[in-house]
Amino acid sequence: MTDLSSGPAPADRHNAAAIPAEDIILELRDLEKRYGHIQALKRSTLRFRRGEVHAIVGENGAGKSTLIKLLTGVIRRSGGTIVWNGQEVELATPNEAIAHGINAVHQEVVLCRHLSVAANIFLGDENTKWGLLQRRDMTRAAQKILDDMGFSLPADALLGTLTIGQQQLVATARASLRGTKFIIFDEPTAYLTRQEAAQLFALIRRLKAEGVTIVYISHRMEEVFELADRVSVLRDGTHVGTRNIDETNDAELVALMINRTLDQIYHKEQIPLGATLLETRKLSGKGFADVSIAVRAGEIVGLYGLIGAGRSEFALSIFGRNPRTAGEILWKGQPANIRNERSAIELGIALAPESRRDQGLNLNLPIGLNINLPVYDRINRGLLIDRAQEKRRADDQIRNLAIKTPSRRSLASSMSGGNQQKIVIGKWLNHGAEVFIFDEPTVGVDVGTKAEIYRLFATLLRNGAGIILISSYLPEVYELADTLHVFREGHLVGSQGYRERSHEDILAEAIGV
């Protein structure tokens, strides 16, 4: 398969020769990770210096999470070598990573809510005497660690009673004990208050002064410029460059993150817009507030924003999955009473949800059943299903969408990501909706299938449908959306027409710099 998305990687201005070999604590040579059909990380070479803060930036899906998992031994590489302190290592298990002194603070807290802070800090490394836990000693030791780090947290409190931000600090304390040489922070400030973030930054600077290497992953540019010594950019699973922080700026990093020419992929037809199909007026709910948008026939409305900015919550609320607290929804100019998913589907709204595996598909059931699930109410003869129609409808979608399967009886789980997405789309084409909500439709989908999905959008639009396209992948919404709305922290922070403003402006708006 030809890869259209990235040309040859730009030359790294700071090649290996610039760093003395003994300064390099960890080197990743041509590291690769494949998940079946999907290449999550493509032959990337990265070097980390002893005692530096090394930021890694990139869009969602650029390969950052894959990199963390590889470094912490959660997953194994598919190719390439990992050199730790001049020695080749495997990093096959989390224990091996910890033994080397590598640990990570994850975006979501992965600790036990029902245990105390001290128990969490020492989990897996308990202090025992004669096989009995030394609870009091551990609590005392944990309190000292927390105090030393400048976190004012009680070591004997249950973790679940703390705020998410405080839990994040506990996770940080735990990681600092294990990651004595190398600590990865994945979006650590996402849930922190300003004060907590300041405590965290102080800790990071202190660890750095002690010679610990810090990998800092963040969407927030101002944090990268405040903390990092160097910054590496990932795009589409490839390392596209590393810069010294004082030799670069926002604009260059953003350009590196999203740079590409994709006219071949983004199939955009000029389709005359029709009447307004769906409109929201100051819609509010959990995770978003005061969102007003309109979708016309033949129009793609893009919703851009980082994950967690409220786009998906908004979409689920339109679809009746999540309750709304204020505002109204109009369907073809009339107030619509959307109480649940069924009433949304009956109006003619379809949702291809964010997670195919968790929300979109019944994986261990046949493709045919998945495609017909929304229409079983309609294809009956008396009490029984009209089997001929059931078969024909499934086969029609498999043929039209070129789903690569030997039979409609094959299980959805046996399909690749792209084909699974086609099954979700086929389900709603079969149902015949008028407004299609696509939430991250091309995540984990290869470039060829992406192009097919975009051409499918054009077909839907020509047939008079409207599309709400949610994406945290800017080029996608930028190139396809007739109207583009930007979400940040649950609010619409900007709206514009087709290609009205530059990528950089929009990204800046979403990140808030």
Next chain:
Amino acid sequence: MTTEVTPTSIKARRNWSFLFALTLVGLLILLCVALSIATPNFATGNNISNLLRQGSMIAILAIGQTFVIITAGIDLSVGAIVGFSTVIVALLIQSGVPVWVAIIITLVVGLLIGFFHAFGIVKMGLPPFIITLATLTSLRGIGLLITNGSTINITDAGFNQFSRESFLGVPNLFWMVVLVAVPAFIFLHLSKWGRYLYAVGSNPEAARLSGVSVPKMIYIAYGLSAMCAAFVGVMLAARLGVGNATQGEGWELQAIASSVIGGTSLFGAVGSIHGPLIGAFILATISNGANLLNVNSFWQRIITGALIIIIVFFDQLRRRNR
């Protein structure tokens, strides 16, 4: 880089699944042939009729249980419902209610018990295991309380006679299996409700986002399971001629075992009507054969346990190959 699924591997897989169904029937036939050779008493009309009567009640319980297991749930209460229903139907008949009315009332009581389970699961958020475990013990208590721990004799001759008679040479109780299995097959394999059951068991969130009412399907599954159990209670009351709340002890486990031997997955979304039926009659044949061969009844339990492990292990192997 892509490893597409080839048509041949799919065909091979389907043959596997077909083979599994055949293996079960084969196992049943093998058991029968072996027992016919081992003991002259097996292949007699009397014994076969007896075997069909023994197996039919567990078979009907297993059908109901399968609906629930397909939704990735479990119904531990069916044995207790059987015992409770014998009491209800006996009390009603003894108090002079016409037999057919008594049967309908008993079935409705069963249905309501099932709805109560669904209510606990849907509205109270209780795990199926817990809510049905709770009724398992309380229903026996209620039944004992109503009867003051005694056994109620049913004096209606026609009601008792029915369970002993045959129609076209086949015991009436086995005809009851047909009466339940045919609509159950249509429901599960040929109607939209069956498709929804599988969808709920496979991924309730995806089902919900496709417009399937998940709570409704939970009510239907547990309602049907409990109603099947109440029906079995009526059959048992007819066969024994008594109502007693302690009847049907441990039958829920036999029903679950039959269903699982018949290829139902406890993780949901996999199962059929014919599988559990064959499973129930395999268990009945083993128990019947063991009795004829004078095998210690303790051994029967051990054999049943070993069989569950072996059959389900092979089923898992087959699934892993998919």
